[in-house]
Amino acid sequence: MRRVVCTEFGGPERLTTQEGPDPDPGPGEVLVAVEAAGVSFVDGLIVAGRYQIRPPLPFVPGSAVAGRVAALGPGVEGPAVGTPVAAAVMGFGGFASHVLVPAAEVVAVPDGVEAAVAASTMESYCTMVYAVTHRVAIAAGERVVVLGAGGGIGLAAVDVAHSLGARVVGVASSQEKRAAATAAGAEAVIGYDDLKDGIRTATEGGADVVIDPVGGAAAESALRALRAGGRFCVVGFASGEIPRLPANVVLLRNRTVIGVDWGDWSRETAGPAANAALLGDVLGRVGRGELHPPAPATAPLDEAGAVLTAYAERRVTGKYVLVP
Structure with missing residues (x-):
């Protein structure tokens, strides 16, 4: 087997590719x-030692x-050898040609879904489907604003919200990313300049829901653009800056701030079977x-290192997968 190994926390350029025998599955x-x-933005944080989870080296x-x-x-009866499958690898190990996974955590991939699509949708789409089934309700016709709408999480948020009948506004930093958000289902796209007024104009008065995987200065502007009863979903901090949201703005007009942490839910709260x-x-x-x-x-x-660097520098539109 071939695998990418992190031997010390730091920049992704320190990753090495190693070879060894294929592992044998245990009971x-x-x-x-x-x-x-x-591959995700979070993978780069983990390799750098800057994430809340620090695997042993x-x-x-x-x-x-x-x-x-x-x-x-x-003791494992299936799925049969040769079956197309996908899995969330809870203990890491995915950047490899072969990986051992508990049988209960393996999911069959439906016909017509390519392996690259299955792997690239897992983290972003699981996050957003978890969000709309467990954390925030989105009704048809509501105005949903997605920050970072050209990234992996952002495109998934646009697609999921659109599938629920929402009117989606995508916020992205480049024309290329805004075009990707439009293709995913956003009916309007804007940049980050004058964000509060831009959102209010695009939503005809204010957003019902904001999905924020970016953080930073944009978060407060988007929070202020919520209409009465609006919901602000904290998904991540791709900007590298954790915002300090003003409590008085949350209080005014009965706004709500909601945390969306699919990772913690899948690992700790619900467990692998529910996540599968x-x-x-x-x-x-x-x-x-x-x-x-x-x-x-x-x-x-x-x-792998070059791809993680591209994520860190916010040069990726959509998602990447590594192909062993």
Whole structure:
């Protein structure tokens, strides 16, 4: 097998690619031959040691894989060898040609869904489907504003909100990213200049819901652009700056701030079985054409560091997968 290894926390340029024997699945495990490993902005934070989870060194980054069943461990009856599957790898290890996964956490990939799409949708779409099924209700016709609308989470938010009948406004930093948000279902797109007034104009008075995976200075402007009873969803801080939201602005007009942490829910609150069910729901919606994730860009394992650098520098539109 080939795998990307982090031996010390720091810049992604320190990652190395190593080779070794394929692992054998133990009792209750499935060996997945990885065809695509999803890459996210968070992977770069983990490699840098700047995330709330710090794996013991050395470790293999990556938490989302899709491929085919290569072998079954003792006591495992299925899925059969050769079955297309996807899995959230809770203990990391996804940036590799092969990965061991508990059988209960493996989800069959529906016909017509390519491995690259399955792997790239896992973190972003699971986050957003979790958000709208567990954290915030979005009704048809509501005005939903998505910050960072050209990134992986942002495009998923646009797609999911659009699928619910919302009127979506995408906020993105470049014409390329705004075009991607439009393709995903945004009926209007704007930049970050004069953001509060821009949102109020685009939403005809104010947003019902803001989805914010960016943080930074844009967060307060978007919060102030909520209409009465509006909901502000904190998803992440891709800008690198955690905002300090003014409580008086939350109080005024009965606004609500909602945390959306799919990762904690999947690891701690609900557990792997519930997360596998959520992933199955997401892939089912993709397979039925209810959600429309764009095909990701691809790169070989050896370029994992370069891809993580591109994420950190906010040069990525959409998503990347590593192809072993």
